[in-house]
Amino acid sequence: MFNALLHTHSGSWAIMVILFLITYFTKSQKITPMLQRLFYLIMIVTGVWMLSILHFPLTYVLKGVLAIVLIGVMEMLVARKRKGSPMPAMWIVLIILLAVIVMMGYGVISF
Structure with missing residues (x-):
């Protein structure tokens, strides 16, 4: 059971990041933000x-708390893009959070 959850969880991470990039870099769509959520x-x-x-x-x-913060950052980036006021600093936060979360998930960072 745990392996099925692990594969579903890691797969959903990959799909979530891809959907975020599609949502951010394409024109106004309704389906990709819903799939992302x-x-x-x-x-x-x-x-x-x-x-x-x-x-x-x-x-x-x-890791879970950081993941929820990452979801908030993704949502803020998409909302700011739609309003026409992108925030480059939020991209830096997104990349750092994503890297830390993935490294924690694969055991590279542990304490």
């Missing part, structure tokens, strides 16, 4: 489920 939910549900199986280790709880 669906994969947010899939990622959160599978992540919490795996946390409960592992009995909430601190490293992965922190």
Whole structure:
């Protein structure tokens, strides 16, 4: 069961990032932001489920909190793009958060 959750979780991360890039760099669409939010939910549900199986280790709880912050940053970037006021600093935050979260997920960063 855990392996199925892990593959679903990591796959939803990859699809979520691709959908974010499509949503950000294409003209106004309705379907890709909805799909992106669906994969947010899939990622959160599978992540919490795996946390409960592992009995909430601190490293992965922190990863989950950072992932929720990353989702907020993605949503802010898309909203700012639609309003016509992009924020380059938010891209830096997005890249750093994404790199840290992926490294924590694969065990490169641990404490």
